[in-house]
Structure formats: structure tokens, C-alpha cells
Amino acid sequence: GFPDDDPDSDIPANDPNLLRNRPLLDRAIVISAGVIANLIFAYFLLVVQVSVIGFQQINYHPGVTVAGIADNLSTAAGKAGIQANDIVLAVDNEELGSAKPAIVKLMAEIQTHPERPLTFKIQRGAETIDLQVTPDANAEGKGQIGVKLAPNADIIIDRSISPIDALVKGANEFERVVVLTFQGLSQLVTNFGETATQIAGPIKIVEIGSSIASNNIAGLLQFGALISINLAVMNILPLPALDGGQLAFLLFEGLAGKPLPMKIQETVMQTGLFLLLGLGVFLVIRDTANLSSVQQFFK
Structure with missing residues (x-):
């Protein structure tokens, strides 16, 4: 005062x-x-x-990580053979890139292709494979494959x-x-x-x-x-x-x-x-x- x-x-x-x-x-x-x-x-x-x-610093790498998968082989991901910790590098030969926009891009591809096959380029360990995934249609008519996605990134602790x-x-x-x-x-x-x-x-x-x-x-x-x-x-x-x-x-x-x-x-x-x-x-x-x-x- x-x-x-x-x-x-x-x-x-x-x-x-x-x-x-x-x-x-x-x-x-x-x-x-x-x-x-x-x-x-x-x-x-x-x-x-x-x-x-x-x-905490995030070091992004190309692609999107499959952080989890529904425990149900009847899902699109289960039928295609996608596994947890797989890294999706590209969809229909189009690279996803790095950072958060890669998830947005992958989700958009899945949601806009219900009942239509997509070719996923998957990195699994040291090998790279192609899997054909056909998204299921949800109640809203959008595609879904039954996975949980996360950025492909490492967390680095930067200390003085x-x-x-x-x-x-x-x-x-x-x-x-x-x-x-x-x-x-x-x-x-x-x-x-x-x-x-x-x-x-x-x-x-x-x-x-x-x-x-x-x-x-x-x-x-x-x-x-x-x-x-x-x-x-x-x-x-x-x-x-x-x-x-x-x-x-x-x-x-x-x-x-x-x-x-x-x-x-x-x-x-x-x-x-x-x-x-x-x-x-x-x-x-x-x-x-x-x-x-x-x-x-x-x-």
C-alpha cells in the first residue's frame, strides 16, 4: 500500500x-x-x-509408434498382423514424417478410408515389412483399426x-x-x-x-x-x-x-x-x- x-x-x-x-x-x-x-x-x-x-526434451524419429493394440483379432489391425511397438513409416508409399503431425496424418488416412485397403510400411525391430490394412467403419462411418498411436520419439533429460x-x-x-x-x-x-x-x-x-x-x-x-x-x-x-x-x-x-x-x-x-x-x-x-x-x- x-x-x-x-x-x-x-x-x-x-x-x-x-x-x-x-x-x-x-x-x-x-x-x-x-x-x-x-x-x-x-x-x-x-x-x-x-x-x-x-x-525433458523430445527427440522425434520418422513414423508413428503403435503404443497399444486392442486384444481382439477381429479388429483391422489384428487381421493385418500389426503388433504393439510396430512403427508405421508410410501409408500407400507416402512417408508420414516426424513429430506430432505424423499421427494426425496417419489418423486422417485411416478415418478417410473405411472398408478400403491401405498399405502400411512397418518397421519391426531391424526389419521393414509391408502390411495391407483395411480399416473398419465405425458408427459415424469413419475408419478405425483398433490401435493406440504415439509419437515415435525418445525422451532426453537435459541437465546442466x-x-x-x-x-x-x-x-x-x-x-x-x-x-x-x-x-x-x-x-x-x-x-x-x-x-x-x-x-x-x-x-x-x-x-x-x-x-x-x-x-x-x-x-x-x-x-x-x-x-x-x-x-x-x-x-x-x-x-x-x-x-x-x-x-x-x-x-x-x-x-x-x-x-x-x-x-x-x-x-x-x-x-x-x-x-x-x-x-x-x-x-x-x-x-x-x-x-x-x-x-x-x-x-
């Missing part, structure tokens, strides 16, 4: 040490302190993780070898997360209809965090860094009720040579606060209703 905001303060209004009477740069630094603290904390978390645990290396690798990961955050924000603005449903409130964040803690507690540090960076980025946006909104007022003051009238500033900030609280309440209600435990209760 600042004495500027205390109506009962006995400090004279023209005291040069009140925040509102300080130079523009001083006020900008104070207002930005929360954002700066979020960024420093996120970087600290990433440095600790790469020093103690390391970062020295304090300097930890600082460098932490900085690289920090840059990557910041870029991803801005990309996600850009998608929210340019494609709001499809991405708005992915906005998460406090309830959803806790649910995701608890899921990470139960499956891979090491990922909590990166998740914490992600949240902290997101808070910093959102808070610096020039929106009312956020630090970015206050900085926008300072920018106007610097360009115009005088501040906006206090009445206008208060109206803008109060309106922004009302909208922000309304959004927060909406997200809490929506995320609570979507919790699996709540949905089970009403079943």
Missing part, C-alpha cells in the same frame, strides 16, 4: 516522496515491479529445475553441468516459454472463437497442477514458471485495472506533458476492475462445473 491511497494520511499532498509526485521513470519502475518479480521468479524456477532435475551452464540453459528455456506465451496470446486475439475455451481460471490451474504433481512432480517447476510468465505478460498489457493500464496512463502523461484527469483515470480503472472480477467469477464457475469430481457427483 502507498500513502497516496490512504484518505486519512497526514502526509501533505505535495510531499515529493509520494508516488504520484515522483518522476515518471520512478513511477514506471514501481508499477512494473510486480511484472519484473514474476519474470525473475520464473527464471529462478527454470534454473533450479535444470540444475537439479533437468529439462555447471552453474554457468544452468544460467544459460535456464535463459534459453525462459525465452522459449515467453515466445510460446506471446504466440498463445496472439492466437487468442486472431482466432478468439476457437481459443477462448482454452482460457483457464484459478480452479483449472490448480486442477492441472495437481495432475502434474501426481504424474510428474518434476514438471511443477516448469508449470510454476509458465504461470509466472503468463501473469507477467497479462499484467503488462495496457488494460484497465492492470499494471499495463497504469503504464499507459504514464505514457500519455509523458507525451502530453500532463496526466489524465484523476476522474477519468478512476473511471477507467474501476470499469476495468469490474470487468476483470466478472471474468474471474465466470472462469471459477465454469472450471468448477467442469471438474471431473463435480461431474461425477451429478451423474
